[in-house]
Amino acid sequence: MTDPTPASAPRPVRLLIVDDDPLVRAGLTFMLGGAKDIDIVGEGADGSEAAALVDRLRPDVVLMDIRMPVMDGLTATEALRGRPDAPEIVVLTTFHADEQVLRAIRAGAAGFVLKDTPPAQIVDSVRRVAAGDPVLSPAVTRQLMAHATGTGREERAGRAERARQRIALLADREREVAVAVGRGRSNAEIAAALYLSVATVKTQVSRILAKFDFNNRVQIALLVHDAGLLDDDGDRDPS
DSSP states (O other), rough: OOSSSSSOOOEEEEEEEEEOOOHHHHHHHHHTTTTTTEEEEEEEGGGGGGGHHHHHHHSSSSEEOOOOOOSSSHHHHHHTTTSSOOEEEEEEEEEESHHHHHHHHHOOEEEETTTSOOOHHHHHHHHHHHHHHHOOOOHHHHHHHHHHHSSSSHHHHHHHHHHHHHHSSSSSHHHHHHHHTTTTTOOOHHHHHHHOOOOHHHHHHHHHHHHHOOOSSSHHHHHHHHTTTTTTOSOOHHH
């Protein structure tokens, strides 16, 4: 029997929804279930269920609520992203920027969406994350970074020193690309600014991710921010 599906047809994104509010889960399922390229493979009511569900259902993306009673979404995200076969994770929140969202990004979440985000944007976020793109806009990334700057002085100093040590491991071109990523520039914009091909920029970004065992570009942005490389006077290294 001939398979009627064309060989070139992309496989639908396998999505797992984890939220303790059954009404929210129902709304997300209704909203996302109408997209032909998204297959909702399951639902979970708490972060403690996430690992078993991922083992059984093998989702590409997990839409994870932050605040849940038994195991919160941050702990679940950290556990899942530590696995070799980790799915991409988008955290759901009611906050534009707070320590919890920042912790989720540092743990390897591909971004976050607000619960009151328009349905079409949530669908687009799932698609983008499945394709390997973070769902944080430059403006939101700057907001998170500003919040990170507001932490205690000793904590900031320690994080800055560690970040500078890691940045020192980069080749000159990798460092330039990392700073451009931190400024929220797309691959095409970086290529134009540094007189590189887009393919070369993608290769450089991949090398940086691999060198630091990062999961996404937002982590690169946070690293160069922590190292003090996003000052108004350009790419000056404060050390």
